[in-house]
């Protein structure tokens with residue numbers, strides 16, 4: 409499996425793009441600038457079969473119209489795209505399109521799913537989506553007042569990859585680390601805030617879950633990267649697992 413780090417930054421970062429990774433044909437989060445960043449990295453939307461959305465904050469969600477409309481314009485939509493997200497995100501996705509394009513995009517089709525050849529799979533905590541050898545499980549996280557906010561584990565080819573961006577330290581993060589071989593974990597700040605983990609907590613997870621290799625993501629520019637216990641991926645890095 410190949411993991412492309414498309415963006416590793418938080419909002420306000422000058423040096424890093426919006427947090428997003430591509431695991432083979434699975435894209436996790438499609439926030440501001442992600443689609444153009446992918447194209448500049450020669451990673452194209454036509455290769456994405458599953459899109460996982462953690463929550464609707466703009467640095468994780470607002471490139472969804474660019475992703476889906478670009479896919480339609482380039483006739484890359486022959487194969488269905490499965491969008492895996494929290495409860496209510498289908499409705500939020502349609503509202504985002506209505507905000508950007510009025511109702512012009514949707515009225516040509518019976519519904520949003522037909523127009524963009526997508527299906528939504530809305531998951532709650534501990535629910536899974538399974539298809540062939542792939543299993544994706546949702547974990548409820550805690551992110552200030554934002555709900556729903558999900559993390560995921562992706563089981564594929566005998567390995568489990570965890571993803572918990574935009575969260576405080578909580579039961580969901582710990583369950584992801586328990587179940588994962590490698591995990592991408594929020595390290596937005598040096599010390600925690602009411603919405604995000606601090607780097608000190610991210611490092612502590614490595615001590616608590618020594619079998620899980622931890623990658624610090626969604627980082628601010630001032631978060632230092634001189635800690636040996638965990639990994640600090642940068643935009644454009646490729647991780648082979």
Ligand SMILES: [Zn+2]
Pocket residue numbers: 463465551554574
């Ligand atoms: Zn957020």
Ligand SMILES: [Zn+2]
Pocket residue numbers: 418419427465467468574626
């Ligand atoms: Zn964020």
